[in-house]
Amino acid sequence: MKTMKRVLIVASMAFMAVMLYQWGHVDEREGKSSGIISEAIAAESPPKASPVKARARDFYAPNSEDLGPDEMRVIACGTGMPTSRPGQAASCWLLELGNGDKFIFDIGTGSGERIAALQIPYNYLDKVFLSHLHTDHFGDLDALFVGGALSGRQKPLRVWGPSGDTPERGTKYALDHLYKALTWDLDGRAGITDPRGYQPFEVTEFDYKGVNEIIYQENGVTIRSIPAIHSLDGPVSFIVEWNGLKFVFGGDTYPNKWYAKYAKDADLAIHECFIAVPDLITKFKFTPQGALSVGTQIHTAPEAFGKMMSIIKPRMAVAYHFFNDFDTSGPINDRIRKTYDGPLSLAKDYMVWNITKDDIRVRMAIYDEAVWPPPPTEKPQVPDPKLRIPYSDFIVDGKYDMKDVIQPTYDEINKKYGLKEKQD
Ligand SMILES: [Zn+2]
Ligand SMILES: [Zn+2]
Numbered sequence: 001m002k003t004m005k006r007v008l009i010v011a012s013m014a015f016m017a018v019m020l021y022q023w024g025h026v027d028e029r030e031g032k033s034s035g036i037i038s039e040a041i042a043a044e045s046p047p048k049a050s051p052v053k054a055r056a057r058d059f060y061a062p063n064s065e066d067l068g069p070d071e072m073r074v075i076a077c078g079t080g081m082p083t084s085r086p087g088q089a090a091s092c093w094l095l096e097l098g099n100g101d102k103f104i105f106d107i108g109t110g111s112g113e114r115i116a117a118l119q120i121p122y123n124y125l126d127k128v129f130l131s132h133l134h135t136d137h138f139g140d141l142d143a144l145f146v147g148g149a150l151s152g153r154q155k156p157l158r159v160w161g162p163s164g165d166t167p168e169r170g171t172k173y174a175l176d177h178l179y180k181a182l183t184w185d186l187d188g189r190a191g192i193t194d195p196r197g198y199q200p201f202e203v204t205e206f207d208y209k210g211v212n213e214i215i216y217q218e219n220g221v222t223i224r225s226i227p228a229i230h231s232l233d234g235p236v237s238f239i240v241e242w243n244g245l246k247f248v249f250g251g252d253t254y255p256n257k258w259y260a261k262y263a264k265d266a267d268l269a270i271h272e273c274f275i276a277v278p279d280l281i282t283k284f285k286f287t288p289q290g291a292l293s294v295g296t297q298i299h300t301a302p303e304a305f306g307k308m309m310s311i312i313k314p315r316m317a318v319a320y321h322f323f324n325d326f327d328t329s330g331p332i333n334d335r336i337r338k339t340y341d342g343p344l345s346l347a348k349d350y351m352v353w354n355i356t357k358d359d360i361r362v363r364m365a366i367y368d369e370a371v372w373p374p375p376p377t378e379k380p381q382v383p384d385p386k387l388r389i390p391y392s393d394f395i396v397d398g399k400y401d402m403k404d405v406i407q408p409t410y411d412e413i414n415k416k417y418g419l420k421e422k423q424d
Contacts, residue, residue, distance in 0.1 A: 060352040060365040063119040063374070069098040072245050072355040074268055075365060077104075077114035079320040079347040081275075082136035084110030088323060088349050090136035093249055093270065094118065097242055101221055104128045105238060105249040109139030112147060114349055117367035122153035122197070123377040129216075130161035131228065131251025132235035133174050142178060146185060149197025151373035154381070156199040160215055162208035162225065165233040172205040191388030194381045208234045212262045226262050228253035231298060239263065245355060248314070252321065254297060255304045260311045267355050269314035270347075272321040274299035276331045283328070302332045306339030313342065316360045320347040 048055070060075075067073055073096040080088030090108025094115065102124050104115070115125065125148060130138050138161075145157050161171025179186075179200050186198055206215045209227055216223035221242045228235040230252040239262055240247040248263040250271035263269050275284060280291035295301060299321065300308070309317040317340065322332060329346050336344065343360070345351060350365040403423055414421055 058363060060363045062117060062365060062367055067096055067098050068356065070243055070356055071098045072096070072242070072247060072267070074247065074353040074355065075118060076318075076320065076347045076349055076351040077118075078106070078108045078111035079349050079351070080136075080323055081321070082109065082134070082139075084108070084136075084139075085323075089114055090139060091131070091251075091321065092140070095240060095247055095249075097221065099219060099221070099242070100124075101219055101242075102127070103223075103240070104144070106131055106137040106251070107140045107144055108136045112140040112143035115144060116147070116151075116373075117350075117371055118365070119368075119371060119374045121374045121377045122148040122151050123155065126153060126155055126158055128157065128159045129223065129238055129249075130159065130171060131237060131249070132162065132230065133164075133169075133171065134231070134252065137251065138174075141175075142182060145201070146182065146198070150189075150193060152376035152380075153197040154194060154376060154378050155196055156202045157197070158202045158204070160204045160206065160223075162234050162236045163205050164208065169232065169234055170205050172203045175201045175203050187389055191383050191385050193383055195383060195387075196381060208236055210236075211258055212239070224262070226258035227256065228259075229256050230254065237263075239266075244357060247355075252299060255300055255308050260308060263312045263314070266312065266314040268316050268318060268353055268360070269309065269312060270318040270320060271305055271308060272300050273302050273305035273319035273332065273336065275322040275328060276302055276335055279328050279331060283323075302335035303339050306336040309336075309340045309342060309344075316343045316345060316353065316355075316362070318345045318347050318353075324348050 075094040075096070076092075077094055078084070078089035078092035080090055082090055084090050089110030091106040092108050092111030092114065093105040095103045095105065102120065104125060104127065107128055107130070125144070128141065128144070141159070148157065159171065159175060161175075164170040164173075167173055189195075189198060204215065206225060207213070208225075210225055212224045212226055214222055215225050221240065224239045225236040226239065228237050228251050235251050235253060237248065237250040237253065237259055240249070246266045248259075248266040248269045248271075250259055250263070250269070252272050253259065259271065263271075274280075274295050277291045277295040280286045280295045281288055284291075286294065296304070302319070305319055319332070319336065322328060324346055333344075333346060345353070345362055348364070350367065352363045352365050354361040354363075406423060410421055410423060413419065
């Protein structure tokens with residue numbers, strides 16, 4: 001940044017001195033061409049090139065960088081809409097702290113595969129905070145729950161979420177029933193897989209009307225919630241404080257006074273920013289009435305997002321909850337810039353922010369499409385076959401005899417690992 005500023009200052013002085021048309025004018029003191037702009041660039045140290053050494057990368061490759069003890073890393077694992085699409089899953093944000101803690105804020109539809117792409121052992125991904133119970137904010141909870149347990153989470157999944165104005169509209173009700181909906185899935189895994197990750201969700205339901213009240217405090221990390229205004233009573237936003245850094249994750253909301261007050265001076269402030277109304281009508285096929293209502297009253301319009309950021313003045317503002325395309329990001333940026341001129345990221349899936357007290361670095365993650373589960377952090381527990389729920393005689397009778405072709409695989413594995421396993 002400093003380099004650019006210096007170049008710009010030199011360039012502006014040049015403009016004033018020689019007028020616009022006199023590039024490379026003759027210096028009156030030395031009588032030779034000064035080539036003002038190129039001189040300024042030439043004064044910078046040359047970039048370090050080498051035919052044999054690697055250069056610093058300008059992207060984030062999962063599982064390739066240590067996190068500093070004072071550093072916070074945030075990765076967008078979903079930034080879009082309820083209709084998830086290949087380029088954008090619905091709301092999901094991973095927060096990683098230099099003390100080793102990791103938190104998932106929202107786990108919207110389609111975000112599970114983004115989490116998988118980051119190659120983080122699932123035992124470290126056991127804490128989820130839900131801003132509200134729209135599927136674009138918790139639609140992949142079942143994927144993380146079951147897929148995570150299958151891939152190395154050896155403990156229950158902990159979930160924090162708001163109450164509702166009735167018990168049926170609260171997080172506990174939703175998750176109790178989600179667990180019940182998974183009865184067939186979970187029964188079918190009994191006695192086959194390590195059972196520890198499949199225990200019922202450990203739900204902490206907190207009062208959605210709590211204003212900046214602590215809902216989590218462990219290991220030097222404090223998380224508070226503030227109410228949000230969206231669809232029904234219940235939605236919230238979260239404020240995380242750790243090691244002198246402040247991270248704010250705003251759930252869906254009409255701009256509200258609690259965010260304006262408690263998100264102030266955040267290092268990273270995420271807030272929803274909806275598709276501009278004209279694009280909601282022409283591209284998202286909303287009716288004009290629906291676009292006005294949803295785009296400005298149920299959610300936050302880009303101009304309103306900008307106004308909110310001008311109030312709270314974060315070190316970095318992050319806008320999400322819109323389809324971020326070449327033809328929509330321009331209008332959204334223009335509208336935000338009517339009311340806000342500070343640092344801004346228009347979020348895309350796999351955008352990465354590294355935050356320290358001195359710096360905020362924004363990059364994109366480059367990931368492996370063919371990623372496999374990372375190693376478990378603890379030894380897997382061998383399941384108890386006695387817990388297996390048997391097939392009926394009717395289904396057993398339908399088995400085609402494959403014993404002869406499968407036996408060589410048993411022989412191979414028993415020999416390699418010193419086992420005495422037998423076919424069912
Ligand atoms: Zn919502
Ligand atoms: Zn939403």
